[in-house]
Amino acid sequence: DTEVTQTPKHLVMGMTNKKSLKCEQHMGHRAMYWYKQKAKKPPELMFVYSYEKLSINESVPSRFSPECPNSSLLNLHLHALQPEDSALYLCASSHLTGDNYEQYFGPGTRLTVT
Amino acid sequence: TQLLEQSPQFLSIQEGENLTVYCNSSSVFSSLQWYRQEPGEGPVLLVTVVTGGEVKKLKRLTFQFGDARKDSSLHITAAQPGDTGLYLCAGNAGNNRKLIWGLGTSLAVNP
Numbered sequence: 055d056t057e058v059t060q061t062p063k064h065l066v067m068g069m070t071n072k073k074s075l076k077c078e079q080h081m082g083h084r085a086m087y088w089y090k091q092k093a094k095k096p097p098e099l100m101f102v103y104s105y106e107k108l109s110i111n112e113s114v115p116s117r118f119s120p121e122c123p124n125s126s127l128l129n130l131h132l133h134a135l136q137p138e139d140s141a142l143y144l145c146a147s148s149h150l151t152g153d154n155y156e157q158y159f160g161p162g163t164r165l166t167v168t
Numbered sequence: 169t170q171l172l173e174q175s176p177q178f179l180s181i182q183e184g185e186n187l188t189v190y191c192n193s194s195s196v197f198s199s200l201q202w203y204r205q206e207p208g209e210g211p212v213l214l215v216t217v218v219t220g221g222e223v224k225k226l227k228r229l230t231f232q233f234g235d236a237r238k239d240s241s242l243h244i245t246a247a248q249p250g251d252t253g254l255y256l257c258a259g260n261a262g263n264n265r266k267l268i269w270g271l272g273t274s275l276a277v278n279p
Contacts, residue, residue: 058210085265096256096269097211110266144210148265155199155260157267159210 057081058160060145066166069135075163077128077145086128087157088120089144097144097159103128104150135167171195172259174270182278184246189255189273192239197259200240201267202231205254214242247277 058079067073077086085104089097102110103122117139119131128145142164146157173192181187191200199218203211215224217233217240224231228251230243240259244251254274258267 060210094254094272094274096258096272099266102265104265110264142208146210150265155265155267156201156213156216157258158213159203162208162210164208 058145058147058158060143060160060163062163063161064164064166066168067132067135068168069137071135072131072133074132075130075143075145075165077130077160078126079145079147079158079160080126081147081158082125083147083158084125084150085148086122087146087148088118088128088130089146089159090139091142091144091162101130132165135165137167140165140167172257172268172270174257174273176273177271178274180276180278181247183248185277187244187247187275189242189257189275190239191241191257191259191270193259193268194238195259195261195268196237197261197268198237200233200237200257200259202240202242203256203258205256205272206252211256247275249277249279251275252277 061076088100091097100114101120106122121129142162144162145160148157201216202214205211215231220235220237222233228245232241256272257270
């Protein structure tokens, strides 16, 4: 099973709202990622978790707060977002050992900030 | 700065035509992945190439990794409307799990 699931599929939120994006994988991967993607552009890395610990933060604004409760789950907490944060948010996972760098992506959450 | 230059950026062809997409870099990659993405969906992994000179085939798609592991190509034979999408190459040049992405090729195959 190479499936990564994400909820919700679509999210509309105001600039004062607090919401969370959720991601789950059951492939035994110990690396999980959050990406932001604008239309017809490549994904931009936001965060990487390795063995449930934050290993990479690509200088993301603090209004985005990641959380990895366990090896299968990844959350992204959103607060006080700006309209320019509207994008497709992608979760991905991969193995951490060996030379296999393949990342498997979820279907994404389409976020609109009003 | 490590870059992965992908070309062409846009491609619109008729059903049945052949096409090739290129990813080039001055950096050596330990592995390179090709993804296909449809609008509003996540990228789907098509193939991973790891050995210089490697050729992999997936039905009508042929992927090649350059001998020096600095470049790769994707060739589609007899394109079909179902091949329409954004094709992305992504490579790993280190061991920190960060992928370096090409800018993507937006392919439209017209019936």
